[in-house]
Amino acid sequence: MSNNFLRRVDLIFDKDCDFKQVLRNAYKRSNDEIINELLESGLRGRGGAGFPTALKWKFTSEQPDPEKYVVCNADEGEPGTFKDREILFQVPLKIFGGMTICAKVIGAKEGYIYLRGEYRFLLLELENQLQIFHSIIDDLKIPFHIKIVMGSGAYICGEESALFESMEGDRGEPRNKPPYPTVSGFRKKPTVINNVETLVYAFMIFRYGARKFKELGTIDSRGSKVFSVSGDTPKPGIYELELGMTVEQFVQEFGDGDTKAVQVGGASGFCVPRKKFKDTIIGFEGVPTGGSMMLFNSSRSMYNVLKNYLEFFEEESCGQCTPCRVGCQQLKLGIEAVKKGEKHANYLEQLQKLAQTMKITAKCGLGQSVANSFSSIVENFREEMIY
Amino acid sequence: MANQINLTIDGMPITVDEGTTILQAAKKLNIHIPTLCYHDDLCVAGNCRVCVVEMKGSKTLPASCAMPVAEGMEIMTNTIKVRTARKHIIDLLLSEHNAKCTTCYKNGNCELQELASEYKISEPMFIDLVPYKNYQMDAYSPSIIKDDSKCIRCQRCVRTCEELQHVSALGVAYKGAHMKISTFFENPMFEVICTNCGQCVNRCPTGALIERNYVDEVWQAIFDDDKHVVVQTAPAVRVALGEALGMEPGEIVTGKMVTALRRLGFDSVLDTDFSADLTIMEEGFELLGRLKKALVDKDPNVKLPMATSCSPGWIKFIEHTYPEYLDNLSTCKSPQQMFGALAKTYYAQKRNLDPAKIVSVSIMPCTAKKFEADRPEMSSSGYKDVDYVLTTRELAVMIKQAGIDFSALPESQYDSVMGISTGAAVIFGATGGVMEAALRTAYEVVTGREVPFNGLNIALVRGMDGVREASIKIDGTKPEWKFLEGVELKTVVAHGLTNAKRVMDAVREGKGGWHFIEIMACPGGCIGGGGQPIPTNEEIRRKRVEAIYREDAGMPIRKSHENPEVIALYKEYLQEPNSHKSHELLHTHYKARQRY
Numbered sequence: 001m002s003n004n005f006l007r008r009v010d011l012i013f014d015k016d017c018d019f020k021q022v023l024r025n026a027y028k029r030s031n032d033e034i035i036n037e038l039l040e041s042g043l044r045g046r047g048g049a050g051f052p053t054a055l056k057w058k059f060t061s062e063q064p065d066p067e068k069y070v071v072c073n074a075d076e077g078e079p080g081t082f083k084d085r086e087i088l089f090q091v092p093l094k095i096f097g098g099m100t101i102c103a104k105v106i107g108a109k110e111g112y113i114y115l116r117g118e119y120r121f122l123l124l125e126l127e128n129q130l131q132i133f134h135s136i137i138d139d140l141k142i143p144f145h146i147k148i149v150m151g152s153g154a155y156i157c158g159e160e161s162a163l164f165e166s167m168e169g170d171r172g173e174p175r176n177k178p179p180y181p182t183v184s185g186f187r188k189k190p191t192v193i194n195n196v197e198t199l200v201y202a203f204m205i206f207r208y209g210a211r212k213f214k215e216l217g218t219i220d221s222r223g224s225k226v227f228s229v230s231g232d233t234p235k236p237g238i239y240e241l242e243l244g245m246t247v248e249q250f251v252q253e254f255g256d257g258d259t260k261a262v263q264v265g266g267a268s269g270f271c272v273p274r275k276k277f278k279d280t281i282i283g284f285e286g287v288p289t290g291g292s293m294m295l296f297n298s299s300r301s302m303y304n305v306l307k308n309y310l311e312f313f314e315e316e317s318c319g320q321c322t323p324c325r326v327g328c329q330q331l332k333l334g335i336e337a338v339k340k341g342e343k344h345a346n347y348l349e350q351l352q353k354l355a356q357t358m359k360i361t362a363k364c365g366l367g368q369s370v371a372n373s374f375s376s377i378v379e380n381f382r383e384e385m386i387y
Numbered sequence: 388m389a390n391q392i393n394l395t396i397d398g399m400p401i402t403v404d405e406g407t408t409i410l411q412a413a414k415k416l417n418i419h420i421p422t423l424c425y426h427d428d429l430c431v432a433g434n435c436r437v438c439v440v441e442m443k444g445s446k447t448l449p450a451s452c453a454m455p456v457a458e459g460m461e462i463m464t465n466t467i468k469v470r471t472a473r474k475h476i477i478d479l480l481l482s483e484h485n486a487k488c489t490t491c492y493k494n495g496n497c498e499l500q501e502l503a504s505e506y507k508i509s510e511p512m513f514i515d516l517v518p519y520k521n522y523q524m525d526a527y528s529p530s531i532i533k534d535d536s537k538c539i540r541c542q543r544c545v546r547t548c549e550e551l552q553h554v555s556a557l558g559v560a561y562k563g564a565h566m567k568i569s570t571f572f573e574n575p576m577f578e579v580i581c582t583n584c585g586q587c588v589n590r591c592p593t594g595a596l597i598e599r600n601y602v603d604e605v606w607q608a609i610f611d612d613d614k615h616v617v618v619q620t621a622p623a624v625r626v627a628l629g630e631a632l633g634m635e636p637g638e639i640v641t642g643k644m645v646t647a648l649r650r651l652g653f654d655s656v657l658d659t660d661f662s663a664d665l666t667i668m669e670e671g672f673e674l675l676g677r678l679k680k681a682l683v684d685k686d687p688n689v690k691l692p693m694a695t696s697c698s699p700g701w702i703k704f705i706e707h708t709y710p711e712y713l714d715n716l717s718t719c720k721s722p723q724q725m726f727g728a729l730a731k732t733y734y735a736q737k738r739n740l741d742p743a744k745i746v747s748v749s750i751m752p753c754t755a756k757k758f759e760a761d762r763p764e765m766s767s768s769g770y771k772d773v774d775y776v777l778t779t780r781e782l783a784v785m786i787k788q789a790g791i792d793f794s795a796l797p798e799s800q801y802d803s804v805m806g807i808s809t810g811a812a813v814i815f816g817a818t819g820g821v822m823e824a825a826l827r828t829a830y831e832v833v834t835g836r837e838v839p840f841n842g843l844n845i846a847l848v849r850g851m852d853g854v855r856e857a858s859i860k861i862d863g864t865k866p867e868w869k870f871l872e873g874v875e876l877k878t879v880v881a882h883g884l885t886n887a888k889r890v891m892d893a894v895r896e897g898k899g900g901w902h903f904i905e906i907m908a909c910p911g912g913c914i915g916g917g918g919q920p921i922p923t924n925e926e927i928r929r930k931r932v933e934a935i936y937r938e939d940a941g942m943p944i945r946k947s948h949e950n951p952e953v954i955a956l957y958k959e960y961l962q963e964p965n966s967h968k969s970h971e972l973l974h975t976h977y978k979a980r981q982r983y
């Protein structure tokens with residue numbers, strides 16, 4: 001490895017793991033012990049929002065309703081993210097294992113995997129692995145069953161409440177929150193929904209103990225994370241790295257020597273320009289990411305990058321709420337108009353304010369996060385927007 | 388009692404039940420928060436976002452209509468952050484909107500327009516998106532016009548059609564910038580399962596869903612000297628028209644309305660209530676006939692329960708959804724169509740007029756009646772029985788156009804013939820009214836005595852519950868009705884098509900054991916019809932219902948079979964209920980339709 005500060009980790013894809021034994025051990029422990037172990041580890045959700053996983057499980061376990069669910073979010077739709085695909089392909093049993101431990105804690109009998117429509121090619125193998133899994137837990141007398149539900153290609157269906165709507169056969173439109181899934185999720189029942197990666201980490205925490213996980217990362221961002229690296233890099237791919245590195249460290253490892261910006265967290269994430277590489281930590285204390293890391297070198301037009309994101313949002317917004325549906329169209333047309341000289345450059349300030357309104361008034365995370373890339377790109381690459 | 392929650396809104400403390408929303412709590416403090424997608428009758432959508440407020444400790448502005456209160460919450464409804472956000476949102480809506488208010492049917496009664504004016508939106512802040520859109524206009528339906536260029540995508544219509552009507556003719560199609568309100572495969576409203584009930588029109592905050600209006604056609608007819616224009620007014624119009632002309636809900640304006648119609652230039656101002664009484668005669672005897680066939684002749688082909696047929700939205704619903712039960716429908720036409728058939732026959736004869744020169748107009752609380760009048764079978768007179776159907780709202784438009792000061796009008800009486808009616812006819816306008824009117828007559832026909840209820844008021848079938856069952860025991864029958872002695876006549880009343888579905892599903896499952904079913908497509912019955920003044924909500928509908936029963940109680944005659952004009956009609960023209968002539972003019976048949 002060329003960089004001392006960048007620590008590769010091998011938890012997720014580590015195949016040296018007695019699946020049955022881990023489950024058996026976990027099942028011997030009380031629910032409180034499990035939640036405390038998880039709490040101790042500091043694991044936060046890997047799907048983007050970073051909610052503490054232990055609390056999510058705890059809140060759901062406290063609900064009196066006898067019917068509960070655990071759902072694995074395998075919709076992986078964020079542009080530039082492809083790590084869940086690899087996890088699903090390489091270590092599916094660990095995902096099922098994480099779901100099973102969760103099921104024990106919250107008292108669920110059924111689990112679901114919501115699989116991205118484009119990942120249909122994984123379905124057959126996943127079903128095979130599920131068979132193996134079911135025979136193992138039958139052996140262990142664990143009353144739990146997992147089913148796979150296919151998505152059909154809308155980015156918004158990765159948002160948890162839209163995902164439930166979609167699973168229930170309705171249009172994938174986000175719901176009002178509260179109530180949160182821990183109270184009212186799939187079929188309006190208390191539900192834990194976790195990202196693929198989160199579930200695998202949870203499982204691994206019960207293999208190695210919280211301490212090993214906690215040793216990695218920072219106070220706010222414990223552990224490691226699987227990154228999907230793409231763009232102008234000589235080594236695109238999937239890397240499991242310790243959290244807490246700066247963008248500079250990352251670029252030293254993955255850049256092509258001419259990196260001018262890194263988009264952390266995909267279209268809904270932040271754009272970090274070269275001058276901020278040094279001071280920006282990748283993690284919940286700095287720029288959070290669901291895994292997507294896109295590098296851009298000086299040959300790229302940041303105007304085109306932004307326009308591309310806005311086209312994506314304009315298309316992938318579910319369209320129900322005003323700030324997001326219309327806001328996305330306005331932002332896209334707005335930067336085009338400035339570029340063409342039809343609007344004065346100070347229209348960008350107007351658009352920045354609009355983006356802020358979207359951030360605080362949109363109904364769900366999609367509309368709320370458009371401002372992340374918009375503001376960070378417009379602020380840092382203003383000239384590229386105008387000329 | 389629900390848990391009590393303490394919070395402050397704009398610094399004012401308030402304690403409310405757990406589960407209350409911020410919007411509801413603010414209302415209790417008389418703080419007005421603007422809304423667009425919210426509607427009292429519907430589930431919360433939380434999609435327009437104009438109702439956002441600031442909440443201490445939260446970075447985002449929650450939508451007050453969708454956010455439940457919590458202990459210790461501090462809400463600010465009017466801060467610079469809130470104002471800026473709301474203004475942005477209204478501006479965004481307008482940028483997508485074909486805002487041509489001066490030529491818009493909803494000008495003056497539009498929630499978007501009101502909001503824009505409240506927030507003093509002047510120069511458009513953003514780029515006009517309309518040229519980038521391929522907005523469609525669907526004007527094929529005889530009842531409803533859908534103009535996507537006026538739609539703010541609040542989904543009130545979608546929720547109405549699904550929750551209140553269980554029809555789901557309207558849904559959301561596409562996503563993102565292309566998201567729109569659409570029908571199955573984007574077919575015209577006319578060709579889908581839509582019942583034309585107009586409930587979506589009643590709740591659409593803008594001009595995106597409106598009734599197809601025939602105001603100009605009616606003016607043409609009125610000013611055509613060659614034409615004799617008769618107008619009939621439905622029972623529910625008289626308790627709601629005032630609302631569209633600046634009066635409070637629940638005012639009875641029958642006399643003023645008659646004066647206004649005369650001033651507008653109609654040649655004869657008549658009453659659908661007359662034909663409502665006639666409907667009771669026809670339908671009541673039809674029911675007794677079916678009971679006789681079932682109980683005496685043991686005819687296996689007789690269809691019971693018999694269901695009312697005066698609500699054309701309900702008719703189209705059953706044609707699409709329960710076609711196997713079409714024979715259970717009464718064959719009676721609706722009062723509007725009975726009136727129409729008689730206007731160009733009996734009335735023409737009596738008044739010595741050429742039916743070809745009669746233009747028959749009806750004022751209805753209903754948009755489905757427009758479709759009904761267009762049905763091919765509705766020309767028993769040899770002409771189109773009803774030429775134009777206007778809603779209560781369209782009548783209000785005409786009254787305003789004519790420069791009439793409605794509230795200052797003197798009262799006057801309907802013309803004759805076909806202008807006299809009874810209290811039994813008036814209550815047709817409220818859910819349960821047809822049932823009550825039918826019972827008043829049928830019971831008396833069978834026993835020779837009045838229904839055994841205080842003041843003829845059959846409270847059992849009144850009210851606003853979605854489905855109401857009642858049974859009434861028949862005893863002391865006259866000899867010719869002996870077979871009904873001791874029979875417990877079982878009835879059920881439902882309003883709103885979601886409730887109709889509950890009743891029909893029960894029928895399908897063999898439950899209920901009912902003899903007679905009254906169904907009105909609209910919530911509250913015709914008083915809540917799709918052609919009634921906007922806005923509507925439960926309280927407004929309740930006031931209209933109360934007015935209906937007040938009108939009934941004040942009528943000198945309150946039983947259909949005692950209507951002197953109806954008695955004369957039978958004597959002079961029809962002979963008896965369900966006679967051959969009646970069947971020719973006053974009865975109809977139905978058509979099975981597909982769901983898709």
Ligand SMILES: Cc1cc2nc3c(=O)[nH]c(=O)nc-3n(C[C@H](O)[C@H](O)[C@H](O)COP(=O)(O)O)c2cc1C
Nearest residue numbers: 045046047075076077158159160194195198365366
């Ligand atoms: C527009 C949008 C798309 C999302 N897509 C995904 C996704 O593809 N996969 C995912 O795990 N989480 C996605 N999320 C986050 C989920 O809503 C949810 O927070 C997550 O599944 C929770 O899992 P975690 O706690 O394990 O991170 C998305 C959120 C939004 C707003």
Ligand code: SF4
Nearest residue numbers: 318319321324364367
């Ligand atoms: S923010 Fe966008 S994606 Fe989310 S509910 Fe609103 S329109 Fe739909």
Ligand code: SF4
Nearest residue numbers: 487488491497593594
């Ligand atoms: S819908 Fe309302 S805002 Fe739009 S043009 Fe009509 S009146 Fe004006």
Ligand code: SF4
Nearest residue numbers: 548581582584585587
């Ligand atoms: S008119 Fe009635 S049935 Fe038709 S779309 Fe509107 S609410 Fe639905």
Ligand code: SF4
Nearest residue numbers: 538539541542544591
């Ligand atoms: S048609 Fe009317 S009610 Fe329906 S979404 Fe559009 S504006 Fe709202």
Ligand code: FES
Nearest residue numbers: 424435436438452
């Ligand atoms: S009224 Fe609250 S979001 Fe529309």
